[in-house]
Amino acid sequence: xxxxxxxxxxxxxxxxxxxxxxxxxxxxxxxxxxxxxxxxxxxxxxxxxxxxxxxxxxxxxxxxxxxxxxxxxxxxxxxxxxxxxxxxxxxxxxxxxxxxxxxxxxxxxxxxxxxxxxxxxxxxxxxxxxxxxxxxxxxxxxxxxxxxxxxxxxxxxxxxxxxxxxxxxxxxxxxxxxxxxxxxxxxxxxxxxxxxxxxxxxxxxxxxxx
DNA sequence: CCCGTGATTTAT
DNA sequence: TAAATCACGGGG
Numbered sequence: 164x165x166x167x168x169x170x171x172x173x174x175x176x177x178x179x180x181x182x183x184x185x186x187x188x189x190x191x192x193x194x195x196x197x198x199x200x201x202x203x204x205x206x207x208x209x210x211x212x213x214x215x216x217x218x219x220x221x222x223x224x225x226x227x228x229x230x231x232x233x234x235x236x237x238x239x240x241x242x243x244x245x246x247x248x249x250x251x252x253x254x255x256x257x258x259x260x261x262x263x264x265x266x267x268x269x270x271x272x273x274x275x276x277x278x279x280x281x282x283x284x285x286x287x288x289x290x291x292x293x294x295x296x297x298x299x300x301x302x303x304x305x306x307x308x309x310x311x312x313x314x315x316x317x318x319x320x321x322x323x324x325x326x327x328x329x330x331x332x333x334x335x336x337x338x339x340x341x342x343x344x345x346x347x348x349x350x351x352x353x354x355x356x357x358x359x360x361x362x363x364x365x366x367x368x369x370x371x372x373x
Numbered sequence: 374c375c376c377g378t379g380a381t382t383t384a385t
Numbered sequence: 386t387a388a389a390t391c392a393c394g395g396g397g
Contacts, residue, residue: 251391345392
């Protein structure tokens, strides 16, 4: 039977995140990322992710067991945010996966804007079309006002940044496109591995599409 | 294609 | 300390 409160938002539970990063990256597709920052609510459906496999992964910030202040949150429990700053102007958000001591994560690369679209346009003055608001890891952080301030935030219990379950079941594999990760050409044999995932045919996915 | 921009990392 | 790097985005 159908529950009367089927549409009340439910958070993704801790167990969702305490899995290997490929599983988490795929399972995040179709879920909702919500930001309540600066008194404004913005949210979108995750349509593109990448998995970062930690110590052996030459493209990961924690490659080789690298453990610095910047990547501290990567070493913590699954279900927390890892937000980093790069190129002097951009923030990118990861969802930490696995359990403490496993520095693995899923990078959120694109959202389909859903809530607070006017706020997103205001925060992203250079975007003129809805598909330009969140079609890239730094674009979505700008649209949702996610910064290094939100690094290490607990997405399971936090009040400003969290994930709502939108799909009870995983997206069928046939509806997930995959391909090499973006911007990791330096990572040798890890560069070509198919660790980028996207909702097949979705126009909100960043280009070039997998 | 090229370049901004600055924290972080890596090499001296 | 100095130099190189960078999980990007915007403009031409």
